[in-house]
Each structure stands twice: as structure tokens, then as C-alpha cells.
Amino acid sequence: MTLALAIRNATPTDAGEIARVYIESWHDTYPGVLSKALLSSMKLGSQTGRWRAAICQGEIVLVAEIGGRVAGMLSAGPSRDRTLGFDGEVYTLYVDPAHYGEGAGRNLLAAAFSQLRKRGCRSCLIWAHAQNHARFFYERMGGRLVAERTAKMMGDPVPEVAFGWKSLETVQQSPAR
């Protein structure tokens, strides 16, 4: 049976479920890529507070619900590095590992592009770990590799790549199921 997928703006009461999805997706994605210390430092309580604050401060925070339960999350807003020529940015995009490949990522991205357009943005950038397979998803969604950098997380060097969309019209939501 295929469960219904819906995208909506997050409310403060979603913060705990957003934190759960975020942590589970990190733990599925980054073993062997990020340090154990970094992964084990992620706590449900502090992440819940972080996401509640982001929602209350008016950041774009979206959730994907599958069968009425939060199965993915995304946050977005103005680009944090305008030197690259993109005015919008998706800061985070994480889907519950139990629901990879069910359309949540595509539909979250399409909804984020729509909201960035409403806030006056014309383009978008996403940074990803250079070893993250999400880069193939971004290419599938029409993103192009536009930059590389080495960031720092808890003192560890982290190689990152940026994917860019010069136009926000490119990602289409998949038809309702």
C-alpha cells in the first residue's frame, strides 16, 4: 500500500519529530564520513530546541508527512555566501531512512523553491559533504556543481561541494499519490 505524501510548513509542535528525523538521517548517512564524536554529540533535546527556535524565528522549515507522520524535513532562507552568485539557500534536507526513495526529497525541494521565490529569491545553493550520495540526488534535480570548500565541524576538516540552481523553476513536484 502506498501512503499519502504531503508537504507543509512546520509548526513548533513538530520540533521533536523534526529532530528525530534529522538525527536518524545523520546516523544513517555519515558513519565513516564524519567522526563518531560528532555523530554521538547529537542529542534529541538540543536538536528539538534548535528546530523550535528556527520555526519560531520565521526560517523556512518544511516537513514531509507520509501516512500522517513526519518523514522528512528541510530548512531554507537567504544564501549565507552571496559571493557565489546565488541568493537563496537550502540549509538542511533530511529524509527518514525508512522513507528514502518515496518522493519526499523531491517534493520538499520543490516546495522550498516555491517559498524562496515568494520571498524574492531567484536562485538557490545547497552545500553537501563531498562524499555524500545526496550529490547524485541534487544532480537528478537539476543542480550543477558550482563550488568546493573545506568547512570545520567540531575542529574536523570537512570537504564540501555546492550545487546550484540559477532558476527556481526547475524542480517539479511529483504528482499527488
Ligand SMILES: CC(C)(COP(=O)(O)OP(=O)(O)OC[C@H]1O[C@@H](n2cnc3c(N)ncnc32)[C@H](O)[C@@H]1OP(=O)(O)O)[C@@H](O)C(=O)NCCC(=O)NCCS
Ligand atoms: C538525498 C535525499 C534527501 C533524497 O530524498 P528522497 O526522498 O530519498 O528522494 P526522492 O524519492 O524524492 O527521489 C527523487 C529522485 O532522485 C533520485 N535519487 C534520490 N536519491 C538518490 C541518490 N542517492 N542517488 C541517485 N539518485 C537519487 C530518485 O531515484 C528519484 O529519481 P526519479 O526522478 O527518477 O524518480 C534523502 O535520500 C536523504 O535524506 N538522504 C540522507 C541525508 C542526506 O544526505 N541529506 C542531504 C544532506 S546535504
